[in-house]
Amino acid sequence: MVRNRKAKKIFFRERTNVIAAVFFILGVLILGRLFYLQIIRHSGYLEAADDQHQVNQEILQSRGEIYMQDYKNNSLAPLVINREMGMLYIVPKEILEKEKMAKILAELLEAEIEDRKKVEAEILAKAKKPGDPYEPVRHKIEPELVARIKGLELAGVYFSDELIRYYPEKESAGQLTGFLGFNDDKQEGQYGLEGYFEKELAGEKGKILADKDLSGRLILTSETELKEAENGSDIILTIDRVVQSKAYEFIRQAVEEKVAESGTIIVMEPKSGRIMAMANYPGFDPNNYGEVEDIKVYRNLAISEPYEPGSIFKIITMAAGLDSGAIAPEDTFIDTGETKIGAEVIRNADNKKYGQITMTGILENSVNNGAVFIALKTGRDSFQKYARGFGFSELTGVELMGEAKGNLGALNNKGDIYLATASFGQGITVTPMQMISALTAIVNDGELVKPRLVDYIRKEDQEIKKNEQTSAERVISEKTARIVKAMMVSVVKNGHTKSAQIAGYNIGGKTGTAEIASKDGKGYSNETNHSFIGFGPLENTRFVIFVKLAKPRKGIFAESTAVPVFVKMANFLLQYYQIAPEG
Structure with missing residues (x-):
């Protein structure tokens, strides 16, 4: 117990x-x-608690837009805008009649009948995915089509809003605008205006750091941090919407008719430097920039592809010879058909001989030996000084990404042959923009005007940054400029370019048919570039036009290829701006 x-x-x-x-x-x-x-874990839980009581997020900005001029209506026309569009998606589990839905959507989304079966099959495959809660079908759907599809009340078919960078002019201004693309995972402007003005267009994101109450509403206190988003600026161009459209139409027709590799056209107002049109063909649609076969099409040939200009450069040679005093307007030259420089022999086109010929006659008949005569009398150093004075081998400063300088390097080589070939635009390279800019000095009494695409930049608060024309730079004397200008009118009236005449107006111009260097660097190929540069009218000149066709298969000389484009453009401008005939 x-x-x-x-x-x-x-x-x-x-x-x-x-x-x-x-x-x-x-x-x-x-x-x-x-x-x-x-x-x-004190700090970690403190941060978690703060997250439940605070909001810390970015405020997105709106990208600036780009506008053209509509001079006839005294208004602006959109070139690049932010547009609300629709993204169509489906919820497969809600769709009972999948085949019927796929067929209806394919018919509405695809205009080409031969492509509808493919689109229908793609939609049907997405609709048949078991248990899939969401399948995107199509981006960038126009608001009108969104409304039409919504009106059908198809089960399991929905839309979400998308803010899309939209380019209304499509192919006609693709190389001018560039596009909003991706650099890694960041959207950035690429090529053209979008690339050049990335900083101005992009703006800056904002940020907000503030407390919130139990219902999620913001509580504004003295500790609230708020940085407003700064929207991008709008860019207002000098481009005229109607002139741009016509320029693209004319250069496209010429490239197709003459079976050329490409074409470029620029229209400029010489006194102000305002570019009224700049178009290339082939172009590309910036709305679908990822669908191009070759990204080389992104480049703006007006500024980024230097080429040997050929005989249009003879107007620069003539201006240099006259202004330096090496020749006088009344001088004559005996053309024997060839000029021997060392072991090299320079001949005229078609091996023609002109005998005794005037300085004006050298331009009228585009005499290679005459240009060589003027250049050799001018001298290499003086000739190069004038060429650089006209802006060659320098950037024009036009507001576009990707401008090239061209190359006058051949003029640094010893030996008269390099100066001789440069006199008629071979062995050196220039850009179309440089060439049309140089012409402004001839039509503006010797003063070179800087080309410009931008009229002004407008911020959201309506602050305007006007792109004022800088003072013109004198390149040649007023007397020389007027002599060369008159010679160019004589070229059209009496020379190889009679087809450029327009009844009632004094039109000036010069053709150029330039051989293209062989790819192996040994001499020249049988391919050519055809150019024409001209202006009108003689008094109170309102426009200068540059036209280039690369490697046309139809037409031997620029008179039959590039000149007709100029005539179409000039005739249109004379009517569009209602320029009265000259007395």
Whole structure:
């Protein structure tokens, strides 16, 4: 009995010790957990708590837009805008008649009948995915089509809004605008105006850091941080919407008719330097820039592809010779049909011989040997000084990404042959923009005007940064400029370019048919570039036009290829601006 009582005491004492030990261990664990939570993880949980009571997010900005002029209506026309469009998606599990839905959508989304079956199959495949809660079908759907599809009330068919960079002029201005593309995972303007004005167009994101109440509403306090988003600026161009459209139409027709590799046309107002049109063909649609076969089409040939200009450069040679005093307008030259320089022999086109010929006659008949005569009398150093003065081998500064300088390096070489070939535009390279810019000095009484695409930049608060025309730079004397200008009118009236005449107006111009260097660097190929540069009218000149066709297969000389484009453009401008005939 006594033994049992002692056994029970020992049993209860041991159980009490076990329970105490368990509670002790639990206490240690709890204290350890509290230490971990309150000391070690304190900052982490504090941040989590802040996240539940604070909002910290970016405020997105709106990208600036680009506008052209509509001079007839005294208004602006959109060239690049931000446009709300629709993204169509489907929820497969909600669609009962999948085949019917796919057929209806394909007919609405695809205009080309031969492509509808493919689109229908793609939509149907997405609709048949089991348990799929979301399948995107098509981006960039026009608002009108969005409304039409919504009106059908198709089960499982939905739209979400998309803010899209939209280019209304499509192919006709693709190389001018460039596009909004991706650099890694960041959207950036690329090529053209979008690339050149990336900083101005992009603007800056904003940010807000503030407390919020239990319902999620912001609580504005003295500790609230708010940086407003700064929307991008709008760029207002000098480009005329109607002139741009016509320029693209004319150069496209010429490239197709003459089976050329490409074509370029620029229209400029010479007194102000305002570019009214700049178009290339082939072009590309910036709305679908990823669909091009060759990314070379992104380049703006008017500024980024220097070429040997050929005989249009003879107007620069003539201006240099006259202004330097190396020749006089009344001088004559005896053309024997060839000029020997060392082992090289220079001949005229078609091996023609002109005998005694005037300085004006050299331009009228595009006499290579006459140009060589003028250049050699002018001298290499003086000739190069004038060429650089006209802006060659320098950037024009036009507001576009990707401008090239061209190359007058051949004039640094010893030997008269390099100067001789440069006199008629071979062995040196220029850009179309440089060439049309140089012509402004001739039609502006000797003063070179910088070309410009931008009229002004407009910020959201209506602050306007006007792109004022910088002072013109004198390149040649007023007397020289007027003589060369008159010679160019004589070229059209009496020379190889009679087809450029327009009844009632004095039109000036010069053709150039230039051989293209062989790809192996050994001499020249049988391929040619055809150019024409001209102006009108003679008095109070309103426009200068540059036209180039690369490697046309139909037409031997520029008179039959590039000149007709000029005539179409000039006739249109004379009517569009209602320029009265000259007396």
